[in-house]
Amino acid sequence: MARFHTLRRCPLTAQFWFLGLDARQGDLTLRGFHKSPTPHGSSRYTLDGLSLHSAGLTLLLPGEPLHFNRRTQTFTRGGRTVPATEGRLHLRAALHAHEAWIAARHGPAYRESLVTLHRPPRPVMGALEPWRAYLSCVPRLIRD
Template identity: 90%
Template sequence: MARFHIRRRCPLTAQFWFLGLDARQGDLTLRGFCKTPTPHGSSRYTLDGLSLHSAGLTLLLPGEPLHFNRRTQTFTRGGRTVPATEGRLHLRAALHTHETWIAARHGAAYREGLVALHRPPRPVMGALDPWRAFIGGLPGMPVWGVTVPLQSTAGSGML
């Protein structure tokens, strides 16, 4: 398994941990992601312009696709670096859609249960609060058994 240098406060650190559990438990394929083997690392999962891999992700956008490299935690588009806040802003809707599907399937407290059951590594634990703000900051998104209003992330810089 590849080792990644991850930033503890990046919400995508926790999101990738959850996506890995979703893949192992079959939720990605159940949701409709197409699983394709790759020559390096894990399989690639693709649905509606979002392509996930253990090394990162790609989101199809008008013009150039957005790439996120998990190892370096950098976003690029058309070969140019994209600021993390802008990259995360582009991803929010796609990740919100996935988290809404997961919450509808398993219940609003499901992610909390995964954390309690699997006790994630320290970098993931350090990224949980930023992840909660990132995902929970979208209207109507149930996270950790509550619905967090959009205003909860105002001024926090957690995009």
């Protein structure tokens, strides 16, 4: 398994941990993500312009796609660095849609139950509050 330097306060640190669990439990493919092998690391999952991989993600946007590199915790677009707040703003709708689907499928307390069951690593624990705030527009998504 690849090791990544993660920022404890970055909501995507927690989001990627949850997405990894979703992939292992089959929720990504059940939701409609197309799974394809890659030469490095895990498989790539793609749905509606969002492409996920353990090393990062790509979101198709008008003009140039937005890339997030999980190892460096940076966003780029057209070869230029994008501020993290802007990158996360572009991603919010796609991640919100996924979390709403997960909550509808498993119930509003599901994510918290995963935290209790799997006891995530410290960087993920440190990123949970920023993740909750980032996706706070999802009613009753995280806490019950």
